[in-house]
Amino acid sequence: MGIRVLKPGMLTTVQDLGRWGYQTEGVPVSGPMDARSHRLANRLVGNPPEAATLEVTLIGPQLLFEENAVIAIAGATFEVSLNGEEIPMNVAERVPAGSRLRFGSRVAGARSYIGVWGGIDVPAMLGSRATHLPSRMGGLQGRALMTNDLLPIGSHQAPARAITTGDIPPLPNGGARLRVLPGPQADRFTHRAFETLQAARYLITPQSDRMGYRLQGPPLQHTGGADLISDVTPAGALQVPGSGQPIVLMADRQTSGGYPMIATIITADLPIAGQLAPGDWIEFSICSRAEALGALQRLGWR
């Protein structure tokens, strides 16, 4: 019973909304890189947003369903087949026991979310099923899926409803312009750094993962040194070490960091950042808090 992993794909992990409440004890939040698509995959199969999904990265898995299930796939567009027949994204599908789900070519975006009615039922750790790879916490033994793993499906809380969603979020194609709010350490940077930040195009380097995206582009100058007494590190913060090359802090980031942060990506644009991959570009534009909150409201997360 459950979901058998025939091929794990490049990096497939169990994720939920993250391990909140323990950052002061040094426990990273983790969670989906694209929370919007994670929520959509859950909504499509009638799950609450906190149910665990599978986050698929760049190359998708092959899965064998050993029991009947209802699934939906949201986020990055892949060619996906069920028992050899292509199935659409963003739609709930009935999956009879014995079915094989196969991810083929990736069309757009970087990360897909497989929502399963009842959720992926691995044991919760500190209140969350999210996998944090660096500390080997949560998910399936704290690691990415491997061939022959068996994933339990949770009990079904309510009948799955086939929900047709109105808005399918647009996926970035090769790069994205992301809105930021200055700070928290805006005063540690020159005026010139802010001009550079808004005029330049940065590339996501191969040294990027779920912890953060190391960017390459025109350096951002500090006013003083680049060292800080360790401070809190929100998702989307642009941390700038002495080299001046920013690092975007993502889902698996540590709970604190010692480099000044020039700006922070707004919550509504973080899901777009989560659909980028090494080789993609990012441009930044500064917006107002009112615009950030308006954009978040339009996501309709509640």
Add this chain to the structure above:
Amino acid sequence: MTDSRRAARPIVETDDYRIVMAGDSAVVAEFEPRIDPAVNDRVLAVAAAIRSAALPGVRDVVTTYRSVGIYFDPLVTSLEGLIETMACAPDRPIEGSASAPAPLEVPVRYGGAGGPDLAAVAAFGGCTQADVIALHSGVVYRVYMLGFVPGFAYMGNVDDRIAAPRRSTPRVRVPTGSVGIAGGQTGIYPAETPGGWNLIGWTDLKPFDVERGDPFLFKPGDRVRFVPV
């Protein structure tokens, strides 16, 4: 574009602290940039005030040496309410029933295979290895903050004479339970990780253990003493 930094002006700014936004869903109160028990006390007092206010939508309250970060849902939490609670917090945590508890004692086997840098720290201090042990175990440390990995407590302040800086080349693998020094800080590795601290000993206490009722041995503000065994 020249308004960028003005847009990021602190919401509150006084002589010794300020409150700044960190994106749209977090706010940070920063006190003086010093590693100092009095500063850290103020941090813990603000965190305690926020926690006891139990404002709707607050997701996480995180303390560091000299700052407290509050993560919240901006569509639910009143930012004004948060800032007022932060600004009205006392200077020190209100002492509860656990006032001035005895320091937590950590048994340490100094030197040997578990403390390969004991000699190097002695050389740094121009003293004997026995002196390093006496100086390291002769102080009650404060847990200023946790970070790096789950349960890793940054403690201070290490006596200046043995406050050896981080190794120039970090180790790829530091065993769980290793006790290290990095400048004025000391700490215990809760998991096997890479690390650059000078390893002077080893303890079988587990700073992080999910099987334990409370997985975290240390909390910010705790007092700790190392005991040679």
